[in-house]
Amino acid sequence: DVKVTQSSRYLVKRTGEKVFLECVQDMDHENMFWYRQDPGLGLRLIYFSYDVKMKEKGDIPEGYSVSREKKERFSLILESASTNQTSMYLCASSFLNYRDRSNSPLHFGNGTRLTVT
């Protein structure tokens, strides 16, 4: 079974702090993703990566950056946390189906609930 592990279940940070959310997957997946989940808004894509050192902006990248130095690890960085970034953050991974890249389901971690005060 694919395992996607997010390093923290709960985090509390202060406004202006630099925050790192870490995610590791153990199935050698090429693709990794960061979503945020808010009540009534569903999941929204922040960033994704389809290879080491490669990244693409999603729908809501403002205020975030990412890092992928190794294939199994994808980090989400909040350069200066703000209260409107209080949310549930979900990491996911999938393999790259070279024949049909849209065909691969995402495998999710259990999420990190971040509170910024």
Next chain:
Amino acid sequence: AQSVTQLGSHVSVSEGALVLLRCNYSSSVPPYLFWYVQYPNQGLQLLLKYTTGATLVKGINGFEAEFKKSETSFHLTKPSAHMSDAAEYFCAVSAGYALNFGKGTSLLVTP
């Protein structure tokens, strides 16, 4: 752009009753469609997916969904609800490497 709309943010059914969760999609290309379930304090788990071929797709836990191109729909059903089905359900459509998700439907199952 590919998107999905889930009709009804909350659905309540009695134990043993039919479960019907509605999803309509919009896509400029033949869509790949997914249903995920999220139990409290957990991540999302894949229930089923439609890519090509048979339009009636069976998933885990007795759920199934039917792709209807003429109606641009991909509704999720289960003949008989169990208490353990209470969760949040998300419909999603492929968008390149990623998925675009609906806003979710919270399913409540009453005794």
